[in-house]
Amino acid sequence: MAIAALMPSTFAQTCATINPAQAPTFASGYSGRVVMNGLKTPRGIIFDTAGNILTAEQGSYGVRWIQLTDNGGTNVCVKTSKQLISDTSINHGIALTPDGKTLFVSSLTTVWxxxxxxxxGAVSNKKTVIQNMRNGGFHLTRTLLVPKANPNVLLVQRGSDGNIDTAAAQIGTARSQIRIFKISEIQATPVDYTVGEVLGWGLRNTVGFGEDPRGGIWSVDNGVDDMQRGGRDIHQTNPCEEMNYHGLINDTASPERGKHYGYPECFAVWDPSVIPNGANLKVGTPFVIGTPSGQNTDEMCQARMAPKLCFPSHTAPLDIKFNANGTAAYIPFHGSWNRQQPDGFRLARVTFNPATGVPTEPSTSTTAAQNIMYNANNAGCPNRCFRPVNLAWDPKGRLFMTSDTTNEIWIIGGAS
Structure with missing residues (x-):
């Protein structure tokens, strides 16, 4: 009888299984399960200091607050959820200060x-802190990050206003850039985006950026569509999607601080074999779009900041998150629309050397991103497959991921 009385407490509770909208394939050692579905186009995801999830949902929703039941490992499910902020203009960016007391959310035009x-799970004292970020019809997200190494600043991304935004060649347009804002100043008085310090520019659409354990800032940039070179269409396999480094956030003398990363004239090679007069070009080498002439040359491009790594064209990386010891970064590839054979639609891992803080693979590598979660067949993409968007580590060091097409949040087993 004593044994029988103890039995209910010795068996761990189990969350109900939620069947995924589209079942993915996992690499050896990895697994995953759906934590929640039925969301409204989830994009940004973060955890608060109590282990609750906050998501910014693009489907005319706002911000959702999710409290979890945690049975250990990937056995995690929703205890309760509610709409924290109702605002149909919220579309992606969300960040918390490390003390968990100040929440930032963005729209096309504004950061609040x-x-x-x-x-x-309550908010109060809403303020407009950054404004006047409107683009015409392109690249509407404004990714946000409060670095742990410097919790006194907010980083804000803004993409280009067009596939080739020629005006973005002028730093004063404040497009295709990441800028730095002092939180104490923007909390006191709202400012225009142009007021922020430039961390990096010439970044076409850097939806994803993150911080390594040393306080280094890394980003992933989405390359140009429909690329031509010397009158030849090379867009099926060029340019590459870039992983760029922007220096230590607390080092104002960093050689990467405020530098130009190439756009709108320059991109990096993925497939040199199809590039006219590309005999001297390798994977990751910056080169000029169109036909080189005058000052617009490959040499001009190579004088600007080159990517640390390249990924296949049009795979659309949208985030980068580092593990706690700096041995790996995880990158969700949202997937292509601008190539005949769909590509992307996967979660990948890039190995880093924690002693040096750089990837273990060289900049010319085509195998640096190792797929850990992917669609077995991309033929049904983008509408009939999972499309990863954003990543977040919970307080226990487990990786969570949003998928906007399937309106899901996943927990990924084996990620560390």
């Missing part, structure tokens, strides 16, 4: 802040 209470 709220005072946030993790214990009750």
């Amino acid at each position: 802040s709220w005072t946030y209470d993790a214990a009750t």
Whole structure:
């Protein structure tokens, strides 16, 4: 009888299985399960200090607060959820200060802040902090990051206003850039985006950026569509999607600080075999779009900042998150629309050397991103497959991921 009385407490509770909209394939050692579905185009995802999920949902929703039931490992499910902020203009960016008390969320035009209470899941004291970021019809997201190495600043990304935004060649347009804002200043008085310090520019559409354990800032950039070179269409396999480095956030003398990364004139090679007069070009080498002439030459491009790594064209990396010891970065590839054979639609791992803080593979590598979660067949993509968007580590060091096409949040087993 004593044994029988103990039996209910010795068996761990199990979350109900949620069948995925489209079942993915996992690499050896990895697994995953759906934590929640039925969301409204989830994009940005973060955890608060109490272990609750906050998502920015692009489907005319706003911000959702999700409290979890945690049975250990990937056995995690939703205890309760609610709409934290109702705002149909919220479309991607979300960030918390490391103390968990100030929440930032973005739209096409604006960044707002709220005072946030993790214990009750409540916000108050809404403020406009950054404004006037509107683009015409392109690249509408504004990714946000409060670095752990410097919790006094907010990084804000803004993409180009067009496939080739010629005006972005002028730094004063404040497009295709990442800028730095002092939180104390923007909390006191709202500012225009042009006021921020330039961390990097010439970044076509850097939807994803993150911080390594040393305080280094890394980004992933989406290359140009429909690329031509010397009158030849090379867009099926060029340019590459870039992984760029922007230096230590606390090192204002960093050689990467405020530098130009090439756009709109320059991109990096993925497939040199199809590039006219490309005998001297290798994977990752910056080169000029169109026909080289005058000052617009490959040499001009190579004088600007080159990517640290390249990924296949049009795979659309949208985030980069480092593990705690700096041995790996995880990158979700949202997937292509601008190539005949769909590509992307996967979660990948890039190995880093924690002693040096750089990838173990050289910049010329075509195998640096190792797929850990992917669609077995991309033929049904983008509408009939999972499309990863954003990543977040929970307080226990487990990796979570949003998929916007399937309206899901996943937990990924084996990621570390």
